Amino acid sequence: MAKSKFTTAVLLLVGMLGVVTAQAEEAEQIFNFYCAQCHGVEGKGNGPNVTEDFPVDPRDFTQAEEMEKLSDADIKNVILEGGPIVSKSEMMPPWGKTLSEEQVDALTKYLRKLCNCVGNAD
Numbered sequence: 001m002a003k004s005k006f007t008t009a010v011l012l013l014v015g016m017l018g019v020v021t022a023q024a025e026e027a028e029q030i031f032n033f034y035c036a037q038c039h040g041v042e043g044k045g046n047g048p049n050v051t052e053d054f055p056v057d058p059r060d061f062t063q064a065e066e067m068e069k070l071s072d073a074d075i076k077n078v079i080l081e082g083g084p085i086v087s088k089s090e091m092m093p094p095w096g097k098t099l100s101e102e103q104v105d106a107l108t109k110y111l112r113k114l115c116n117c118v119g120n121a122d
């Protein structure tokens with residue numbers, strides 16, 4: 001009896017850890033699927049979509065000094081609404097109809113990991 005309770009507890013713990021890693025992995029997968037073709041798998045703004053006639057370079061997410069200028073709310077806003085909402089290029093598409101708010105929150109955290117920075121103005 002005691003043993004099976006222990007087993008249940010261990011299984012629960014393993015299950016919970018699984019959920020936490022799944023969320024982190026999910027952000028990376030969403031990024032690679034929707035964003036990397038322009039922003040690059042490493043976030044450097046050099047994805048395969050970016051040809052010579054691309055009018056504006058996608059943001060390089062590894063440039064901490066640029067990314068620090070954006071608050072988390074700014075990042076979320078531009079992902080949901082697209083470049084023009086912040087007077088940036090329409091080459092940055094809106095994702096509000098494609099991604100859920102949770103996914104955009106996860107992406108925002110993922111971008112903070114890529115820049116290894118925090119927003120100055122939140």
Ligand code: HEC
Nearest residue numbers: 034035038056057058059075078079083088089091092107
């Ligand atoms: C079709 C190409 C393209 C795709 C796909 C794309 N972006 Fe962008 N993104 C851009 C471009 C171009 C800019 C730069 C706009 C500018 O500076 O005017 C940009 C800028 C940004 C910025 C910075 C905005 C700012 O205020 O400086 C963020 C954050 C961003 N993108 C996040 C994302 C995320 C997250 C995804 C995936 C869900 C994504 N982008 C997908 C092209 C793209």
